[in-house]
Structures are given as C-alpha cells and as structure tokens.
Amino acid sequence: MKIFSESFEFIRRRIFLISWISLVVYIFYSTFIFYLQGRQFYYLRQVLGIGLCISRGTATVLNLSSALVLLPLCKKLNLLLYRLLSGLCPGVFFFWLEKAKSFHMTVAVTLVLFAVIHSVSHFVNLWNFSRGYDEERSEINFANYKNQNPLFLLMSQAGLTGVSMLLIILSMGLTSLRAVRRRLYNAFWYTHQLYILFLVLLIIHPLSGVLKEEVIDDDESLSSHVKHLTNTSSNVPHKFVSIKSHTWLWMAFPLSCFSMDLLWRIxxxxxxxxxxxxxxxxxxxxxxxxxxxxxxxxxxxxxxxxxxxxxxxxxxxxxxxxxxxxxxxxxxxxxxxxxxxxxxxxxxxxxxxxxxxxxxxxxxxxxxSPMEGVADCPVAMCVAAGVGITPFVALLRNMLTNPKTHFPGRIHLLWIVRHEEEITWLADLATKTMLRLRDSNRPDRLHIELYVTNTKDNSNARQNEENIHIVTFNEKQGVTHMKREFTEDEKATLLTPNKKRNGYVAKGVNNEGSNVGEYSIAKEYPLLGCRVRRGRPHWDRVFGYWVHLYPQAHLHLYCCGPKKLVKLLRNKCKYISGTTKTKFTFVHEGFS
Missing domain, CATH: 2.40.30.10 (Translation factors)
Structure with missing residues (x-):
C-alpha cells in the first residue's frame, strides 16, 4: 500500500512531464509506423531503409515543438487572457503562468534533442541515396548517379537549410545552459533572436521535394505492388510525387499568435x-x-x-x-x-x-506574473532573497494604504539578505506598515522575519575585541599584569585626531562597494531589529511552525530568489505536503 501511494504521489507531481513525454512518444510512433507500413513509401524505403521512418517521425515532433515553444513568449496575449479569465478561473491562469517557463524549457529541450536525431537520420539518408541509387525508377532518386559524394547532396536547398537550422538550434541550446547564460547573457539574447530565421528555414526546408511517394490510384496499382513484393515482373509504370509538407499547418496558429503579439508590443x-x-x-x-x-x-x-x-x-x-x-x-x-x-x-x-x-x-x-496571486490569498508565505524582495514591496505599500482590506489576509514574509545594510531598502516601509496595522487593530496581518547570512564582519570584530586585552595570571591564578594592545586601525586613528575613532574602526567596504561592518539595523529601526537573525533559516523549524499554525490548511508559498533556494523550498513543499495534512503549493518567479 505504501509503494502504491508513493507511486501515485510521484505521478501526481510529474503529471505534466509524463503527459508531454507520452504525447511526444505517441506522435513519433504513429508517424514512424505510418511510413514503415505505408504502401506509397515502399520504393522509398527500399532506398533509405529505417532512416526514412526515423527522419519523418522526428520531423513531426519538431513541428509540434517549434509551434508550442512560442506560446509562453506571447506576453501581451497572456496579459489579455489574464484580464478575461482572472475573474472566471484565476487558478487555471496562474497555473499557466507558473508553468510557462518550465513548459518553454521542456519543449526547448525536446526541440534540441529531436533536431539532433533528425539531422543524424538525414545524414544517413544522404549516404543511402548515394549508395542505394535506383536505376529502374530514376524519379525517386535524390542523387544524380550511383555512389555520388554525399557532400554534394548536402549542398542542396534541403541540405543547406537543414545544416543552418541545426547550427541555430544548437547555439540556442548551448547558450541557454545556466552556466553559460549567467556569464554570457548577451550571447544567450542574440542567439535567441535567430529563432524567427529558424522558423522561416523550417518552412522552406521541406519544399525542395527530396522525399517522394508513389501515386496509388486504383486496384491495378495494388496488384502491381503485390507482384513486386513477390519478386515478379510488372510493366505498369510508376508515378512519384514529392511528399506534401504540412509544416505550415503546424506553424499557422502559434506563428500567427506570436506575430500578433510581437506587432502589438512593437x-x-x-x-x-x-x-x-x-x-x-x-x-x-x-x-x-x-x-x-x-x-x-x-x-x-x-x-x-x-x-x-x-x-x-x-x-x-x-x-x-x-x-x-x-x-x-x-x-x-x-x-x-x-x-x-x-x-x-x-x-x-x-x-x-x-x-x-x-x-x-x-x-x-x-x-x-505568478506573484499576482499573493494579493488574493487569505494566507500567503513569501520567501525572498536579496533583490527578490521586489514582488512583495508593492504588497506592503498596499497594506500600508489599505490596512483593513480582506485580501491578502495574512502575509508571512521571510527575507534573506547578505549584509544587514540591505535591510534599509525596506526598513522604512516595513516599519510604517507594521505601525499602521497595529493602529488599525490588525497587527497579526504581517509577520516579518529577516536573516543576515554574512557574519564574517561581526566575527572579525569580536575577534579584534578579544585581542585588545591581554591578561596574565600567576601560579595562584591571580592577576599579575593587564595590558591593552591597540589594533592597527586604532593606531592609525590615534595618529589622525580629526577622524572619529568609532567611525574609522566600524566602517569598511566590501567587494560590492557597500559599507559593512558593525552597522545595526536596530539602532535606526528598533521595530525591525528584533526580527533580525544571523545565519540562514532553519527550514525544518520554519515549516514546522507553519504546519503548527495552520493545520490541515492549503497554503501557497511564493518564492523569488536564487536557483538553490528555489529547489530547496520546492522539495520542502513536496515533502511537507506528502507527510502532513497541511498542503503547500509552491509558486516561483525568476527571470534568469
């Protein structure tokens, strides 16, 4: 029973990925079987072999992927859908916003993978066209004569457009890797602008008519086909035509939507x-x-x-x-x-x-953005790191202006920063909001926790303080000598009377150009000072507190931060939802 429940939970979590893989496998398999058993492709299969079926099956998947990868990029149309559907079914729309990025990435990975397989199968087809030249039915051949160099066949319209598309899609895939994208964002940006060229080449690529099928009209052709299968001669002439391209049908609707969206935005x-x-x-x-x-x-x-x-x-x-x-x-x-x-x-x-x-x-x-859902939640868990606090700042301003509104009902805001001075971004607004909520008899509407991860400066300061005094004990543990040693900073301060000692010792500059050291947010904003904690959050305690506070509730966790934090919280939400009666829905926004 436990194995069954775990399997069901795994399927439920991966239902989107399983559905997409099932769709891709079905489309590839149905096209593969169609060209493997199709009577009109008998003579073409004799020349190309299994490479024909693989190339056509992957081509269908490429058409589907090239069409669907555009839909998440239609930002204006998504905004229009939001205005139309937010009142009717906001959950479905925000599910689409949350899954739009992962959907785009999943389809893009499929596109790159099948583009490589499709290209390899066509390289094999060029070899087979050269070595398997059909002298009896010259119409079906792509090569001009037997054993023609396949490189000359690659110089055709189909070959050049295919190689160009392969180079474009590989460059887009390589620059989309996180390690490359974070360091060479310009390369990622400019290679993705080549996608329109890729779509144009995708429509032109099959128009050359390299692959041909037999025209089958009546029963006489059927009997002729049976005679060929039984190795008997037949004088019935064979007529071949190029396989019709349906790529434009696949691309018509999504390309129209993308074009309309692009013109609208321009x-x-x-x-x-x-x-x-x-x-x-x-x-x-x-x-x-x-x-x-x-x-x-x-x-x-x-x-x-x-x-x-x-x-x-x-x-x-x-x-x-x-x-x-x-x-x-x-x-x-x-x-x-x-x-x-x-x-x-x-x-x-x-x-x-x-x-x-x-x-x-x-x-x-x-x-x-998926972060719009916070404004409609009765209880929202918000986790941010660094500048990821930006989606929640407008919510605090809204609570400051309208402290007695019903939504959002209660917000648990957890903000992780590297240096304590970064809290000043939000300190004034957060303090005013908490005071306004307290005056409006709604103090429990906002719960803030602040975490400062960089503790090196404080530890160094404590170490310097410990090194200032040197105490010597005698054999009877009595104090015999006490000496105060000045640090190098203090010596410099004493030699420069015009500088304030406290300011000189406390201030420093980190590698990002911001002042760090003994700055304390509690001196300027005491209401926030008691909410500051050193180090990183202990997530088991944080989630345990939420589960204890909201038993058997369905909570939404909104996160905006680095990839490691997003992955950790996503796994925590899945684990807590599977082991307790409190369910968490993880919502993430990230632009990188």
Whole structure:
C-alpha cells in the first residue's frame, strides 16, 4: 500500500512531464509506423531503409515543438487572457503562468534533442541515396548517379537549410545552459533572436521535394505492388510525387499568435518612452529608478515591465518587477536594479557619467506574473532573497494604504539578505506598515522575519575585541599584569585626531562597494531589529511552525530568489505536503 501511494504521489507531481513525454512518444510512433507500413513509401524505403521512418517521425515532433515553444513568449496575449479569465478561473491562469517557463524549457529541450536525431537520420539518408541509387525508377532518386559524394547532396536547398537550422538550434541550446547564460547573457539574447530565421528555414526546408511517394490510384496499382513484393515482373509504370509538407499547418496558429503579439508590443513600445525622474543608490550596489508613466499605463502588484536603454543596446530588453505601482494621484513608478552583469553595469556608468536626463529609455508592459496571486490569498508565505524582495514591496505599500482590506489576509514574509545594510531598502516601509496595522487593530496581518547570512564582519570584530586585552595570571591564578594592545586601525586613528575613532574602526567596504561592518539595523529601526537573525533559516523549524499554525490548511508559498533556494523550498513543499495534512503549493518567479 505504501509503494502504491508513493507511486501515485510521484505521478501526481510529474503529471505534466509524463503527459508531454507520452504525447511526444505517441506522435513519433504513429508517424514512424505510418511510413514503415505505408504502401506509397515502399520504393522509398527500399532506398533509405529505417532512416526514412526515423527522419519523418522526428520531423513531426519538431513541428509540434517549434509551434508550442512560442506560446509562453506571447506576453501581451497572456496579459489579455489574464484580464478575461482572472475573474472566471484565476487558478487555471496562474497555473499557466507558473508553468510557462518550465513548459518553454521542456519543449526547448525536446526541440534540441529531436533536431539532433533528425539531422543524424538525414545524414544517413544522404549516404543511402548515394549508395542505394535506383536505376529502374530514376524519379525517386535524390542523387544524380550511383555512389555520388554525399557532400554534394548536402549542398542542396534541403541540405543547406537543414545544416543552418541545426547550427541555430544548437547555439540556442548551448547558450541557454545556466552556466553559460549567467556569464554570457548577451550571447544567450542574440542567439535567441535567430529563432524567427529558424522558423522561416523550417518552412522552406521541406519544399525542395527530396522525399517522394508513389501515386496509388486504383486496384491495378495494388496488384502491381503485390507482384513486386513477390519478386515478379510488372510493366505498369510508376508515378512519384514529392511528399506534401504540412509544416505550415503546424506553424499557422502559434506563428500567427506570436506575430500578433510581437506587432502589438512593437507599436506599444513606440509610445512607451519614459523619463528617469530620480535615481537613488541603495546598499548592496542596487539602484532605485523612478520612471514616468507612459499613456494608458496601469499596473497591479507583482507585475513586471521590460526595460530597454537605447544607449546601452538597441535590442536587449530586461525584466524588472514594479516596486511601487502608480496611483491615481501620481504618474510615476519605481523599479529596483541590482548591478550585476554587463548590461546593468553599462547602465550604471551611463547614469553616473551622463545623468538620467540624457538617456533614451523605453518600457514594455506591464506583464502578468505568478506573484499576482499573493494579493488574493487569505494566507500567503513569501520567501525572498536579496533583490527578490521586489514582488512583495508593492504588497506592503498596499497594506500600508489599505490596512483593513480582506485580501491578502495574512502575509508571512521571510527575507534573506547578505549584509544587514540591505535591510534599509525596506526598513522604512516595513516599519510604517507594521505601525499602521497595529493602529488599525490588525497587527497579526504581517509577520516579518529577516536573516543576515554574512557574519564574517561581526566575527572579525569580536575577534579584534578579544585581542585588545591581554591578561596574565600567576601560579595562584591571580592577576599579575593587564595590558591593552591597540589594533592597527586604532593606531592609525590615534595618529589622525580629526577622524572619529568609532567611525574609522566600524566602517569598511566590501567587494560590492557597500559599507559593512558593525552597522545595526536596530539602532535606526528598533521595530525591525528584533526580527533580525544571523545565519540562514532553519527550514525544518520554519515549516514546522507553519504546519503548527495552520493545520490541515492549503497554503501557497511564493518564492523569488536564487536557483538553490528555489529547489530547496520546492522539495520542502513536496515533502511537507506528502507527510502532513497541511498542503503547500509552491509558486516561483525568476527571470534568469
């Protein structure tokens, strides 16, 4: 019984992947059998062998994958669907938003895999066309004569388009690897712009008519076919025509949707030029940009926009969550940008050198995000790391403005930062929100936990303090000598009276350019100081507290952070849901 329940749970968790693999296997197998047993392909099979069936089966899967991989990229259509379906079935729509990225990646992996298999099978087919030249039925041949060099066959329209598509899809697949994408994002971006060229070549590729089928009209052709199978002669002439390409049928609907979405976004971008009204530099090398709103710009908490700076790149658009959504009395909104990578570093240099007024900035959006579901939850668990706090900042502003609204009912916000000074991003807003909720008799509506992972500075400070005093004991454990030794920093301070000792010793600069050391958030924001903990969260205790607090409840855990954190929390949610009566639904947002 236990084995059965574990198997059922595994199938339930992997139902999407199992369904996709089943669909791919069914399509490949049905096409493979069709070309293996089809009477009209008998003479073509005699030349190409099993390579014909493999190439045609993989071609069908490629058509399906090339069509479906576009659907998650239709951002404007997804936004339109959200506006239409959010009131009717919001759960289904947010499930699609949550699974859109994984769906795109799954289809893309299938596309790369079957593209390689399809190419290998066609390379074998070129060899068979050369070695298996049919002298009796010359129409069916692709080669001009027997034992023709297959490289000359590769120089044809079908060969050149096929090799070009293989190179494009391999370059897209290699640059999509996380290790490559994080270091060479520009290569990832520009190779993915070749996908439109890939689709054009995909439609042109089968139009050359290399593969031919026999035209079977009546019973006379059937008897002729039977005679050939029994090695008897027949004088009935054979007529061959090129196999009709149905690639355009596969691509018609998704390509139309993608084209409409692309045109819609291009025309809206032309009206979406914005001005950078203010730039604020925050701790941890993070910038807060205040942008003017374009025409007809409306945004919800959790949505994001795409930002383009023409002075940095003419093609690149980068996603950023809207931190402060525009209100009726204001015509601006905020985004936070962590300077990490070549594009953000170039933007930072331009802002410092030329100022915000001299930059050409465009936005596209806003677009729907799975994080919008937090605003409709009676109880929401929110976990963020670093700049991943951005989807939840707008929620805090909403709770500050409307402290007595029913949704979100209660938020458990857990934020992990590297240095304590990064808490200042949210300190003022969080303090005001907690005070406002307390005055509105709703203090339990917001529960915040803050974790500071970098404890090296504090440990070094304690070590320096321990080395300041040297105490010597005699044999009877009595104190005989006490000496206070100055550190190198203190010696420098004493030699420079104009500098304050405390400020000189406490302040330091980390490798990211932010001041670290003995800074304490409790001095400026005591209401948050008691919520700060050192080190990383003990997740078993955190989940145990949630299970104890909400027994037999169905909770949503919203996470925005690095991949390791996302993987850990996803596994924790699965484990807790399988071992307790409290169920967790994991919702993740990530742009990298």
């Amino acid at each position: 025309f809206s971008r032309n009206r979406a030029r914005v001005n950078i009204l203010q730039v604020t530099y925050m701790a941890g090398r993070t910038m807060s940009l205040t942008l003017s709103c374009p025409e007809r710009f409306s945004c919800r908490a959790g949505q994001y926009v795409l930002l383009q700076c023409l002075d940095v790149s003419l093609l690149e658009w980068h996603p950023f969550t809207v931190v402060k959504i525009p209100e009726s009395s204001q015509s601006d909104f905020f985004i936070w940008i962590r300077v990490k990578g070549d594009w953000t570093e170039a933007l930072e240099r331009l802002l410092l050198d030329r100022g915000p007024a001299g930059l050409n900035v465009f936005i596209d959006g806003p677009f729907s």
